[in-house]
Amino acid sequence: MGDTFISIRHLYKIFGRDPESAMNRVRKGMEKNELLELTGHVLGLSDINLEMEQNKVQVVMGLSGSGKSTLIRLLNRLIEPTAGEVLIDGADVLAMDAKQLRELRRQKMSMVFQRFALFPHRTVLENTGYGLEIQGANQKIIKKRAIRWIERVGLSGYENYYPAQLSGGMQQRVGLARALSTDAEILLMDEAFSALDPLIRTEMQDILLDLQEELQKTIVFITHDLDEALRIGDNIAILRDGQIIQTDNPQNILMNPVDTYVADFMKDINRARVLRVDTIMNPLDSDANDGPSLPSSTTLEQALQVFAENSSNHIIIVNRKGEKIGKLTLEDLIMGMKRPTIEKIKEDLSSPDSFKPITTASRNIN
Amino acid sequence: MNFFNEFPSLGRRDLMELRRTIDNGFRDFSREYGEALENFFNPLLQFLIWLEKLMITAPWPIIILVIAFFAWMGSRSKVIVIGSALCFLAIGYLGMWKDTMSTLAIISAATLICIGIGIPIGILMSRSDRIQRIITPILDVMQTIPSFVYLIPVVMLLGIGKVPGLLAVCIYALPPIVRLTNLGIRLVDKEVLEAADAFGASAIQRLIGVQIPLALPNIFAGVNQTIMMALSMVVIASMIGVKGLGVPVLQAVSNQYLALGLMNGLAIVALAIIFDRVTQQLGKRLQKHQGLDN
Numbered sequence: 001m002g003d004t005f006i007s008i009r010h011l012y013k014i015f016g017r018d019p020e021s022a023m024n025r026v027r028k029g030m031e032k033n034e035l036l037e038l039t040g041h042v043l044g045l046s047d048i049n050l051e052m053e054q055n056k057v058q059v060v061m062g063l064s065g066s067g068k069s070t071l072i073r074l075l076n077r078l079i080e081p082t083a084g085e086v087l088i089d090g091a092d093v094l095a096m097d098a099k100q101l102r103e104l105r106r107q108k109m110s111m112v113f114q115r116f117a118l119f120p121h122r123t124v125l126e127n128t129g130y131g132l133e134i135q136g137a138n139q140k141i142i143k144k145r146a147i148r149w150i151e152r153v154g155l156s157g158y159e160n161y162y163p164a165q166l167s168g169g170m171q172q173r174v175g176l177a178r179a180l181s182t183d184a185e186i187l188l189m190d191e192a193f194s195a196l197d198p199l200i201r202t203e204m205q206d207i208l209l210d211l212q213e214e215l216q217k218t219i220v221f222i223t224h225d226l227d228e229a230l231r232i233g234d235n236i237a238i239l240r241d242g243q244i245i246q247t248d249n250p251q252n253i254l255m256n257p258v259d260t261y262v263a264d265f266m267k268d269i270n271r272a273r274v275l276r277v278d279t280i281m282n283p284l285d286s287d288a289n290d291g292p293s294l295p296s297s298t299t300l301e302q303a304l305q306v307f308a309e310n311s312s313n314h315i316i317i318v319n320r321k322g323e324k325i326g327k328l329t330l331e332d333l334i335m336g337m338k339r340p341t342i343e344k345i346k347e348d349l350s351s352p353d354s355f356k357p358i359t360t361a362s363r364n365i366n
Numbered sequence: 367m368n369f370f371n372e373f374p375s376l377g378r379r380d381l382m383e384l385r386r387t388i389d390n391g392f393r394d395f396s397r398e399y400g401e402a403l404e405n406f407f408n409p410l411l412q413f414l415i416w417l418e419k420l421m422i423t424a425p426w427p428i429i430i431l432v433i434a435f436f437a438w439m440g441s442r443s444k445v446i447v448i449g450s451a452l453c454f455l456a457i458g459y460l461g462m463w464k465d466t467m468s469t470l471a472i473i474s475a476a477t478l479i480c481i482g483i484g485i486p487i488g489i490l491m492s493r494s495d496r497i498q499r500i501i502t503p504i505l506d507v508m509q510t511i512p513s514f515v516y517l518i519p520v521v522m523l524l525g526i527g528k529v530p531g532l533l534a535v536c537i538y539a540l541p542p543i544v545r546l547t548n549l550g551i552r553l554v555d556k557e558v559l560e561a562a563d564a565f566g567a568s569a570i571q572r573l574i575g576v577q578i579p580l581a582l583p584n585i586f587a588g589v590n591q592t593i594m595m596a597l598s599m600v601v602i603a604s605m606i607g608v609k610g611l612g613v614p615v616l617q618a619v620s621n622q623y624l625a626l627g628l629m630n631g632l633a634i635v636a637l638a639i640i641f642d643r644v645t646q647q648l649g650k651r652l653q654k655h656q657g658l659d660n
Contacts, residue, residue, distance in 0.1 A: 078560055078564060105565060105566030106566030111564040111565075113557060113560070113564075119558060130565055131565045131566075134562075134566055
């Protein structure tokens with residue numbers, strides 16, 4: 001596990017004429033609906049607590065109106081929070097003056113936008129170099145680095161095109177290159193791929209995962225698309241009506257949705273393709289510890305294939321070092337595919353310790 | 367019932383008194399400060415004289431070449447360049463060269479002044495709703511008040527001549543560039559501005575690097591309108607001693623010289639069309655990369 005890099009504590013955002021007094025009411029326990037009715041203020045985000053690890057992808061998922069785009073803008077204060085704390089690498093973002101904030105935005109975090117937000121009057125090269133230009137770097141360095149990142153996102157040859165001359169996918173590659181070119185440690189991605197059609201979206205996700213493998217940035221990724229969240233996220237926070245209702249790694253969210261809302265989300269997910277064998281495996285027992293072995297990151301679908309091709313009634317799971325860490329029978333596998341039912345969730349809710357973030361042992365080993 | 371049939375107006379005597387007080391006040395003011403103001407505007411006068419002299423004394427082929435050059439830089443269109451050159455040849459052939467040069471000089475000066483004053487005011491307006499609320503009615507007054515009316519105080523202050531004429535032209539021609547600069551900057555896409563903010567751009571970096579470039583097409587529409595209005599003011603300004611194409615027009619009106627009036631009137635139209643086409647093309651070219659959906 002990495003260190004906490006971005007830490008959000010008791011963060012609130014209230015929209016309206018006098019957020020301060022509305023905040024006082026909220027502190028005294030007023031609910032969102034009551035606040036809207038009585039004062040006309042909208043409680044955009046309520047008591048957000050989130051610890052984001054360094055070099056990991058934190059996905060914030062929610063439907064439209066859940067406050068996810070507001071949340072990401074509170075991190076670099078494109079929107080001013082009403083109350084709470086945002087610590088980035090130990091520094092209190094809300095205490096920063098205008099100059100410190102500019103430095104933070106220039107050096108430490110960059111952003112990719114849903115509708116690209118490229119500068120229409122600048123070429124691809126000039127767009128990519130924008131962050132460096134703002135930092136005051138010299139033209140040679142700007143050009144050199146911009147060209148490198150344009151190449152890295154696969155847009156070589158388009159340096160002198162204008163955004164309007166490019167397709168949506170290409171424009172967002174420019175958006176990505178622009179964000180990467182400042183070498184900021186933190187990448188804020190606000191529904192970065194949502195405006196793209198599905199094929200291009202998958203392609204962009206691949207590019208991002210590929211880059212992340214190499215760059216190891218701390219990424220905050222906002223999306224409304226669960227497939228995308230499961231694919232990209234090391235950790236997922238689910239936002240509803242301005243509140244975080246569950247935070248966990250993708251496997252645990254699939255296995256233990258915290259309520260019916262989350263479970264509903266998971267309904268259409270192909271579990272076999274997302275769940276990993278180490279999530280549902282059983283501990284090794286003394287007998288029968290041989291048989292086909294599979295790496296822990298294998299998906300259930302891939303494991304099923306192995307069962308189909310072998311006569312063995314179980315498979316052995318190994319970690320990256322090749323050590324045996326668990327085993328899985330065909331029956332386990334079939335049970336694993338089963339969605340948690342509402343009854344199961346209710347039962348879970350009633351048991352006191354089910355709410356703790358569960359971290360599967362095998363993930364620690366990884 | 368008398369109250370309803372006759373408007374309860376200020377009495378004749380009181381009214382006269384009021385007008386006299388204002389007139390005397392302003393007269394005293396102009397006696398007191400007229401000279402200081404004249405001195406203040408002296409550099410402007412010198413510049414105007416220099417520009418006019420330069421344009422009149424320069425050999426005509428050079429002027430035509432310069433005009434063709436500007437037309438090409440602005441429009442990149444052969445038709446417009448050739449059309450402009452032909453217009454100026456015709457103007458010269460019909461004996462209006464000198465007046466046209468005078469008009470060109472005062473239009474150029476007025477346009478430069480309007481750009482120099484108008485764009486900063488427009489930028490200020492775009493940055494604050496309060497400033498916009500204050501300036502908009504002033505612009506309304508400047509645009510709608512009959513130009514003869516504000517000629518009076520200008521003449522009282524500065525007498526008759528080039529500078530008061532230039533001021534009158536500027537007052538009339540300033541509003542469009544202010545309005546369109548303000549509008550252009552306010553119309554810049556919020557998301558693009560957010561991107562600039564997210565990368566840590568300062569207010570100045572945002573203004574110069576994003577807002578003004580993206581507002582340029584609108585700003586140029588403003589420049590275009592300013593030039594057009596300046597041209598249409600030329601005839602009226604000639605009443606207070608501005609030389610140029612307006613003078614013969616005025617003569618023609620008072621003496622019923624149809625041909626003279628028409629010729630000079632058409633020369634003004636020709637200038638207007640040239641300026642309009644060139645600046646419009648320039649605006650369109652600036653918009654080229656933004657035209658597609660985005």
